[in-house]
Amino acid sequence: MTVSLEAVGRFLPVGGQDRDRERARLLAEVLAPGATDVKVIVLGGPPASKTRPRFTKDGRPYKTDTDTAAEERSAWQLRAQFRRPWTGNLAIGCVFFRPDQQRIDVDNMLKHVCDAGNGIAWEDDAQITAVYGVAELDAVKPRTLLVVTRHLSSLDRSTAAPRRPARRKGGGRP
Template identity: 75%
Template sequence: MSEVPEQARAGSLLPAGGRDRDRERARLLAGALAPGAADVRVVVVGGEPASKARPRFTRDGRTYKTDRDTQAETRTGWELRRSFRQPWTGNLALGCIFFRPDRQRIDVDNMLKHICDAGNGIAWVDDAQITAVYGVAELDVENPRTVVVVARHVSSLDRSDVAVALRPGRRKAG
């Protein structure tokens, strides 16, 4: 087992430092989520990390996304397309480090949900394939960003059938 860097021992897997440490953070995160995975992708999405808003409802009870959520998912989706020519199938691990520009209280799970939804059909067929997940919020006033790590994941819960269940023309419920 490799030696953990001194900065990472103080209660965090992620080494202290600025943007120059993002690749090292991604490598450590991938190793923790999917040990031994040879296929790992890292995407850095610049700007303030987006957070998924709670669902909105029409008068007849149907749900819809806000324009802000739609625009944020589209922007994140374009960043993911740079690394994924086609969606991955099978089990996946997802790790995200959200570097916030301020101390505003935003739930990590809502930021993760944004990434999960933005990656549907781009980085993965469906976010049901994600069988390991890790999210952490950090502060970086000068360089807000999101470091996204996606790796193949071995799990006893096999998700290789997700691509078959969501054939073209069928949409995920919800």
């Protein structure tokens, strides 16, 4: 299937911040046609990216201070939009407006958004059964345009529960 440049332009119209609502509406329609339960959130500031996991000398993973701070900033912005986490299958779409040409992978920016929304926008990111991400340039107003909507899928995630941290060896009950 070939897609014309005109169709792409209609899907994600070129332009500044004034086109965000139109982009969000079109993105929601592509992710979940006919959905009426849609949230559109603009996360201000340069889009953050999830870095590779770091490990202590004894092999335990940890998050960097930079990752933790970025996740907390995004989480606070999401808290303002979600009174409680959504349940069931969800679709998310993100347009990442980067302030520069720095090479950052879209999938790592999506991972950041998914992790920041855990327990706030959704119970667990395992509920997300459809994803769309694209990177754009906006040096004047960097931001993340996030669309969250209900998603119909044959893979039912209505009972997705947050992952529990693994128990440490030697710990726990006798």
